[in-house]
Amino acid sequence: MKGVQCPKSLWLDFHDPSKASPPSDTQKSQFQQGTEVGILGRTYFPGGVLVTGFGNQKCQEKTAHLLAQRVECLFEATFKWEEIIVKCDVLRKINAQDWEIIEIKSSTKPKDEHIEDLAIQWYVVSMNGIHLTKAQVMHINSQDCFYPDLSNLFTQTDVTEQVQKIVAQMPQRLQTFQELLRQPTELEYPIGDHCTQPYTCNFKDYCWREVPEVSIFQISRLDKKKKEALIAEKNFHIERLSPDFISTLSVPQQTFIHRYLQREIYINHNEIKKLLSELVYPLYFFDFEATNPAIPRFNATRPYQRIPFQFSCHILTETGELSHCEYLHTDREDPRPPLTQALVRAIGEQGSIIVYNQPYEKSVLRELAEFIPECAPQLHNMVNRLWDQMVIFQHHYQHPDFLGSISLKKVLPVLIPHLSYKDLAINQGDMAKNRWEAAINSGDLIIQAQTWQELREYCYQDTLAMVEIHRHLTHLIQNY
Numbered sequence: 001m002k003g004v005q006c007p008k009s010l011w012l013d014f015h016d017p018s019k020a021s022p023p024s025d026t027q028k029s030q031f032q033q034g035t036e037v038g039i040l041g042r043t044y045f046p047g048g049v050l051v052t053g054f055g056n057q058k059c060q061e062k063t064a065h066l067l068a069q070r071v072e073c074l075f076e077a078t079f080k081w082e083e084i085i086v087k088c089d090v091l092r093k094i095n096a097q098d099w100e101i102i103e104i105k106s107s108t109k110p111k112d113e114h115i116e117d118l119a120i121q122w123y124v125v126s127m128n129g130i131h132l133t134k135a136q137v138m139h140i141n142s143q144d145c146f147y148p149d150l151s152n153l154f155t156q157t158d159v160t161e162q163v164q165k166i167v168a169q170m171p172q173r174l175q176t177f178q179e180l181l182r183q184p185t186e187l188e189y190p191i192g193d194h195c196t197q198p199y200t201c202n203f204k205d206y207c208w209r210e211v212p213e214v215s216i217f218q219i220s221r222l223d224k225k226k227k228e229a230l231i232a233e234k235n236f237h238i239e240r241l242s243p244d245f246i247s248t249l250s251v252p253q254q255t256f257i258h259r260y261l262q263r264e265i266y267i268n269h270n271e272i273k274k275l276l277s278e279l280v281y282p283l284y285f286f287d288f289e290a291t292n293p294a295i296p297r298f299n300a301t302r303p304y305q306r307i308p309f310q311f312s313c314h315i316l317t318e319t320g321e322l323s324h325c326e327y328l329h330t331d332r333e334d335p336r337p338p339l340t341q342a343l344v345r346a347i348g349e350q351g352s353i354i355v356y357n358q359p360y361e362k363s364v365l366r367e368l369a370e371f372i373p374e375c376a377p378q379l380h381n382m383v384n385r386l387w388d389q390m391v392i393f394q395h396h397y398q399h400p401d402f403l404g405s406i407s408l409k410k411v412l413p414v415l416i417p418h419l420s421y422k423d424l425a426i427n428q429g430d431m432a433k434n435r436w437e438a439a440i441n442s443g444d445l446i447i448q449a450q451t452w453q454e455l456r457e458y459c460y461q462d463t464l465a466m467v468e469i470h471r472h473l474t475h476l477i478q479n480y
Helices: 007-015 025-042 056-068 112-127 160-167 170-181 224-232 251-261 269-276 336-346 358-371 373-384 390-395 408-415 429-440 445-478
Strands: 073-081 084-093 099-104 132-140 154-158 283-291 307-316 322-328 353-355 386-388
Touching: 007 170, 025 084, 025 099, 025 429, 056 073, 056 084, 073 112, 084 112, 099 112, 112 132, 112 160, 112 170, 132 160, 269 390, 269 445, 283 358, 283 429, 283 445, 307 336, 307 429, 307 445, 322 336, 322 445, 336 358, 336 373, 353 358, 353 445, 358 373, 358 386, 373 386, 408 445, 429 445
Parallel strands: 099 132, 283 353, 353 386
Antiparallel strands: 073 084, 084 099, 132 154, 283 307, 307 322
C-alpha cells in the first residue's frame, strides 16, 4: 500500500524508518476509530472466529488449522506468499467451493485505496489455494442509521470487478516493488499531492524539508502540470518564479504573488465598514467544539453527526463591557440537552452572534433545534442572527503574513501579535475533539481535570480572538 502511494515512502519504510515522523493526535484517533469500527463489524458475522497468536507465523498456522477444521468465517485470517503477508478483516465461505473477502472500513463509501488493499489480499489468499469469487467493502451507512438501532450501521458494496483488474497486474507490480527495494540508495522521487493522499505519509516532513513556509503550494488552484513542472525543478520559492511563468497565471494568482512579494496589505475599508454596520449590540462572539464519532452513541444520532460538547461566548456591550460564559460537558451522557439549556440562558433574544465560518455553527444549531424542539424557536432565532467574521478575510482584508490562509489560527497572530495558539496545550479543533473523547473514556481524574482546563483555555481563546479582531477592525475603520 505504501508503494502504491509513493515508491520512495516504501523504500524509506524498509531501509530508513528513522526518518519517519510520529503519528499526529489526529492520526492516532483515526487509527483508534478504525480499530473500533473493525471490532464492531465482526459482530455482524455470527459464528466468525478471530485468528489470534503472537507473531505472523503463529497467525498463519492458526489460520491453516481453522480452515482444516472447516471454520467458514474467519477474522484476521493471515496468509503469506513470496514474503508478502496479508490479514483479511473477514474471510467467509459462500458455498462449498467459493470464498469472499470483506474489508471493514470506517468511511461512508468505498475508496480507491480500499480496492488496492483488497487486491493484494486477493492475490496472496488465492496463491494459498483459497478460491475467491467475491470482494466487498463494508462501510458506514451515514444516511438512515440512527442510534440506538445499529442493525444497519454498515453497508456492503461489491467491488469484485475492480479488484480483479488490479489482481491481474499484481505479479508485475510486486516485481517492480522488489526491484525498487533492492536499490542501495534512497530513491529520487518528487513530492506532490500523493504526500497527503489518500493518507498523510509519515515521511512527509522529511521529504518536504526544503519547502519554505510560504511556497508555490500556497498559490490557490495552481494548474497541476505547472505545479508538477516546478516541483521537478525543486523550485518551491515564490521569490524564484520567473516573470514569464507568473504571466501565465490567472489574475487572482498573480495578485497573490504580487502582494506577497511586495509585502502589500490589501484592505477594502468601505466594504469592511459596511459589514460592521450590520452588527447589532450586544455582540455575542461564539464558538462550538464538537465530536463526530463513526459509531453513534447518543439517542437519534447518525454516524459522523456533529455532537457539540462545549461552547465559549464572549459578550461585548455597546459601551465596551466584556463578559464571558461557557459550557463544557464532562461525563459520558448526551451533552446536547444540558449544553442547549446553557446556550439558551447565555444568549439573549437580540444582538448579533459573531462566529468564524458560519456554516459550521449554523448546521450544529439547526440539528440541536431538531433534536430539542422545545428550544427550537430560540435556536432558529440564533441561526438568523449569525454574522461571519471570516467573510472579511475571504474578500476584503489580505495580508502576506496570513500565508495564503484565512483561518483564525493564521489571521490572529498577524493582527493581534500578543495572542497566539502556539503556547496552548490544545491548539486545533481536531485536537480538542480527540482530547475530549480520550478524557471522557478515561477513568483517570487527574487526566480529566487537566483536559477540562486545557479545553476551556482553547475555546476561550477562540472567542477572545474574535473579540480582539473585531476591535482591530473597528479601530481600522474609525481611523480611515
